[in-house]
Amino acid sequence: MKRVRFAPSPTGYLHLGNARTALFNYLFAKHERAILILRIEDTDLERSKKEYEDMLIEDLKWLGISWEEGPDVSGNFGPYRQSERVDIYKKYVQKLIEEGHAYYCYCSEEELELEREKAISEGRAYRYSGKCRNLTPEDRKVYEEKRIKPTVRFKVPDKIVVFEDIIRGVVEIDTKEFGDFVIVRKDGIPVYNFVVVIDDALMNISHVIRGEDHLSNTPKQIVIYEALGFDIPKFAHLPIILGEDRTKLSKRHGAVSVRALKDEGYLPEAVFNALSLLGWHPKEEKEILSKEEIFNQFRLEDVNSSPAIFDRTKLRWMNGVYIREIISLDDLTKRATEFFEGFGYIANFEYYRKVMEAIRDSIETLLDIKERGRVFFVDETIFSEEVIKEVRLEENFYRVVQTFYEKVKDRETLSKEEFKSITKEIQKELNIKGKALFHPLRIALTGESSGVGLDLLVDVIGAERTKLRLRRFLEYFG
RNA sequence: GGCCCCAUCGUCUAGCCUGGCCUAGGACACCGGCCUUUCACGCCGGCGACACGGGUUCGAAUCCCGUUGGGGUCACCA
Numbered sequence: 001m002k003r004v005r006f007a008p009s010p011t012g013y014l015h016l017g018n019a020r021t022a023l024f025n026y027l028f029a030k031h032e033r034a035i036l037i038l039r040i041e042d043t044d045l046e047r048s049k050k051e052y053e054d055m056l057i058e059d060l061k062w063l064g065i066s067w068e069e070g071p072d073v074s075g076n077f078g079p080y081r082q083s084e085r086v087d088i089y090k091k092y093v094q095k096l097i098e099e100g101h102a103y104y105c106y107c108s109e110e111e112l113e114l115e116r117e118k119a120i121s122e123g124r125a126y127r128y129s130g131k132c133r134n135l136t137p138e139d140r141k142v143y144e145e146k147r148i149k150p151t152v153r154f155k156v157p158d159k160i161v162v163f164e165d166i167i168r169g170v171v172e173i174d175t176k177e178f179g180d181f182v183i184v185r186k187d188g189i190p191v192y193n194f195v196v197v198i199d200d201a202l203m204n205i206s207h208v209i210r211g212e213d214h215l216s217n218t219p220k221q222i223v224i225y226e227a228l229g230f231d232i233p234k235f236a237h238l239p240i241i242l243g244e245d246r247t248k249l250s251k252r253h254g255a256v257s258v259r260a261l262k263d264e265g266y267l268p269e270a271v272f273n274a275l276s277l278l279g280w281h282p283k284e285e286k287e288i289l290s291k292e293e294i295f296n297q298f299r300l301e302d303v304n305s306s307p308a309i310f311d312r313t314k315l316r317w318m319n320g321v322y323i324r325e326i327i328s329l330d331d332l333t334k335r336a337t338e339f340f341e342g343f344g345y346i347a348n349f350e351y352y353r354k355v356m357e358a359i360r361d362s363i364e365t366l367l368d369i370k371e372r373g374r375v376f377f378v379d380e381t382i383f384s385e386e387v388i389k390e391v392r393l394e395e396n397f398y399r400v401v402q403t404f405y406e407k408v409k410d411r412e413t414l415s416k417e418e419f420k421s422i423t424k425e426i427q428k429e430l431n432i433k434g435k436a437l438f439h440p441l442r443i444a445l446t447g448e449s450s451g452v453g454l455d456l457l458v459d460v461i462g463a464e465r466t467k468l469r470l471r472r473f474l475e476y477f478g
Numbered sequence: 479g480g481c482c483c484c485a486u487c488g489u490c491u492a493g494c495c496u497g498g499c500c501u502a503g504g505a506c507a508c509c510g511g512c513c514u515u516u517c518a519c520g521c522c523g524g525c526g527a528c529a530c531g532g533g534u535u536c537g538a539a540u541c542c543c544g545u546u547g548g549g550g551u552c553a554c555c556a
Binding site for chain 1: 481482520552
């Protein structure tokens, strides 16, 4: 059975880069009928918070990603939170020490800092000197008596680590590139590069699918696998996602969390679709794909190895496609409700539904409802300086509105069909058509020079409110 | 800086592994037009790329080497 995992550290909202990693693990799992595990990497006690874990899970679910094992669903390989696995790690640290693969290091941070600075000033890369590598029991006793808390370092064998990455092919790295590294901190908490190996091995992970930023860590992990006699999983390092300035996507690139996208009115289906196309593409030249279509075709071998810049413009477009073509009107209205309410546009579901029907063709995110939707809820129209000038200057402007008002003032109803026939009449009578006819009406009814089709607008707001707005316009300019 | 990874339109990408079907295809964005008595949607068209230099070959976007550029990583963070 193939088993994969997504292992975020709960230090903030689900970042887009991590979301993409989670997504590709999910796609692989679906395609291969593998088990997906959610593991929380919270060994950094200072930055990790339970609230973040909850948000992470919430965001993942919102995106449409599900997993078979994890802290919220349990499973046979738990616990799934690293902070709860400390005893397990201790056991393996002990084993490494006993078998001579690891040793206690009493060097102080100041001491190491000095070595590091020296290395940098001499223009070479810093590597731990190995000073404590061969301490005698007597040496250790001296340190212990001074109450110096040691770290544990892994005794890195001198070799060239070779592994085959599914996405990148053969990668070779000399272990000289990193000296004996710390696997347990002074405070007794083991470090990422060590625990990730223990967890992946004990959880029977067959494929480690993660970001390229972990590529250079991989050899460190491989030597630990070897020391412990564990089977080494297959690795697939996904290309990293860059911001528009071509550096790794991070907070300073603005809204880059899944949560931010949600708040900006993006639909999870669109985000899922767009994210899956970042570094991967289907055989056919089709970009709007359902979840099933994506995971039926997804193969790690087809993932690109070059980094991609995240382009919001395309996401926006794709979100628009989902809004107007993919999601049903009822469903869309349900999802839009909280946005309507957030903007102070209060009405019942039926009314929201009508508004959505009228505006869905002209919005790309649910946040766009704020602008496009206003005219359906606010009857008070504000006329800008420019508009006022325009109305006074254009001789037919006022007349068009007045004529229209004369024709609707006694009406009880005003459907879009009725609106069309009335404007047709005006066209004949005043010999005015097109923009010259509709623009004045649009200004009178909305105060804006662009927006949804006027037939749809009057159909939704009805005869009374249409007349009210017209009267206000006529009074204002009369 | 050392090491590692990467390199096709502005952006996402197809093609590369298994050289000729490539006069390099698609999508977003942008520009123009059509449809529409208004706004959108939609449709049609245009703009636009193999980073550079050497090889190998009858033939290179595709294979090899170098240069340049970009990114990642070098912690008692994950």
